[in-house]
Amino acid sequence: MKPELMYIEDLNPKVKEYRIQVKVEAIENKHLTLSEVTCCQTILFGDEKGAFIYGHLIEDEIQTIGPKFSINGHYEISNAPVKQMPKPLQIAATKTPYELTLGAPALIHPICPISGHAEPDFAEISSIATAHFLDEICELKSAATFAEDICDDSTYDVLGVVLFVEEEARLVDSFYGQQHYVREQYTTYIIVNLFNHLVGSACDTLNVWAEKFIVVGFTSVKPSSLQGFSLTTGMCTKIIYNPKGDRANVLREWAELYTQLLLDRQDRILQIRYPQQHQETVTIQYLNEKKISSKVFCFKVGPTPALTASNTLKWSLESVTVANTNALEDKISKTTSFPNWCMHKQLRTSKKRKQEQMHNEANTIATAGVTTEVQTQKHEGKKSKPPIQHHQT
Template sequence: MRGALFENQIEEYESVFKSNHEYEIANAPLKSVLGRYATREDDCQMSFGGQAMIQDLDPEAEPVEPEYQPIATIPRTADANDRYDVLGIVLFVEDTRSITTSSGVTHEVREVVITDHSAEQPLTISVWDDLTGTEANLLKSWVGPALVVGFTSLKPSSHKGFSLSTTMSTSFHRNPVGDRADALRQWSREKRALVLSRMERIQEVRNPTEQNEVLSIESIKLKEVIYIAVSAAMFSIFTKRLQNT
């Protein structure tokens, strides 16, 4: 069995696969190899998308634990090659939308907005392609003060301001473990009103509602009278200044 890596996947998986190691691979669909690239009639190969899970079966290999860090510690001048593991309370999950690049490639994307105890300014995470499906839908269903999620291997982006984006190695942890996750859950319980307030602000920005003011004829006439009076007063002041000069 063989697999194929394309474009940015080559760099993303460079540190994942090692020669002569055994791996357990899940969520890597098999695709038929056609034409001159096939070595036999039923030839196929694995394709690695955003939901592929790869575990090194080397008995000496240490499991890699996410190094979650507070939102405020992520530098806004981060290099595009940097990767970050972030914990956050999910405030908002956008509906999936499609965008087409200048080269004609269509991608699915949706934005997830999170917050934590370290910063008042929320952080936007752009979720791409495969990850916009089941995982993101679950986040949207459970969004609220109690939803603490870990995001791994996110890369910085400067499109429309600073944000983070998913990569080929990104995974969601809807029940993250560890002292930092427990501390953020405790903070969320203690500051529930604050978290709800941040959720409301995001909703107002993302889903603005048009409020049309209904005015009576009397109130419109009153506004016209006030406007005329103010205009007359301003004209009088301007005239006196001209006379004094």
Template sequence: MRGALFGYQVDGYKDAFVYNGVYEIANAPIKACDPQWKLSPTDMDYQMTFGRQTITQAIDAAATSVVPQYQTISQLPRFSCGNEKFDVIGVLIYMEEKPRTVTTAQQKQLSVREIVIADHSVEQPLVISAWHDLAEVDCDSLSPWSGKFEVVGFTALKVSAHRGFSLATTMSTSIIRSPQGERADGLKEWVGKHRRLLTDMQSRVVDVRKSSNDKTIKKIATLKLKKVSFPQIL
């Protein structure tokens, strides 16, 4: 079940929870969820609410952080059931320069920004859609990205059908600019040995995105030039 934090609660609970942590939560009333705040049709109709009487306690009080369980792109399932989430690490080869605004069926406006990463396990790069606040400041911290090939970690991503197969951020996602561990070190070493390969891949991705944007702009311009004609009434 999902819980919702509003206003001052966001900062108040910022350090209270860690991803994959296990907690006991008391005095958190269960209320109906406003449909406009549902992120997908599969979300539950109810959510926990946190108030002044709410008490949270970590099951393992000694645990202060959870190490991400990074997977390679080739290890990701092409289809995911339920609420499965995945930690991924990769080389940043492309990111949209600024967020886009999309409107949902409920007429809610959301910010989204596409990121493309690659690794040694596959030839095809992976698209990650960053939503909400992550599309703003968190993505801005990754700029400038061209030619740098930084290794970046992402936690709690979900499988999406966008562009055939991709991943999308969730409310639990963190973007880790300087990931640690064996996988991160191995990927950094791989980058050092394959910069030419990554440069070619980056060029192809940028060309495809630029071509797609140009076609969209031309299509809009063409539609604006067309005159609407009405049948004559005899």
């Protein structure tokens, strides 16, 4: 469900969910420090009622979000946090004391000049993965030098070719104990986990994946570390069944040219999803040639009538079979609860802070111990120092 369409004059810090359609009037780059290190980009937006408001981008946001805007371009901005502008920076031209924060969780979509509707801004999956794992690296560093890390609430619009859709919805448990319906959907080259309202008729439309390769788009999806790196849908996610634009057309042409590549990738997905459940009988020589550490073997032994000198019964090896563990692993993965990655990350961050706090306390105790020891040595030195004798001449 789309937020309510509003105008700039209706915005204030209390408004959380909204969308405005604006035009970029001016873009200005400036430095906030004399060393010309901290950069800031100021963008002036105006709506059809003649009201204006500023949006600010700092440091890394200029490289990631800044290229989306162009002068005289029309855009739809949703759910951008509205903040009070500092009085020294208030400009009479805007006639509003507020400004927009264009980072997460803001959604920015260009407006088509012909249709007048907001179009999804499809991002490259490789760039999403880079930003996501860059955030992980920054978090693990003891002292991050980045101005602002990638936020967990960042959402993206993606485009891909459907390779596989799970037949039925599964009921999984979330981190908070709530149950949700989910269906996995494989595209090139990412897994998109569809939740709740998208697992029904919206997902059934994609069941033609076995007959032909179709290009679809997903809006407002979030990165997740479930099953490696994947994307998850939210309440605002929509499936675009017939996306338009240059990127969609190029992807359709690519799918036609590299059909065999897509078929091979689809075959690999099906082999993983539906493994052949059977046991294979092999010989001892075959076992010696294979890496036994990577397989699970079932040994069938039987007693013999012979006894050793120590009256111990002898056993003979009758056969060896290779156990197929794919079915067991798949069964375990289906019954595993669906974790909440954001909460997991918060717990990990708090644990890291506790470790840093314990480390700082240990350093403080060690420093205090060294100081006390030095003071004690000085005090003992004063006591052991012999008195100065004065001789009369």
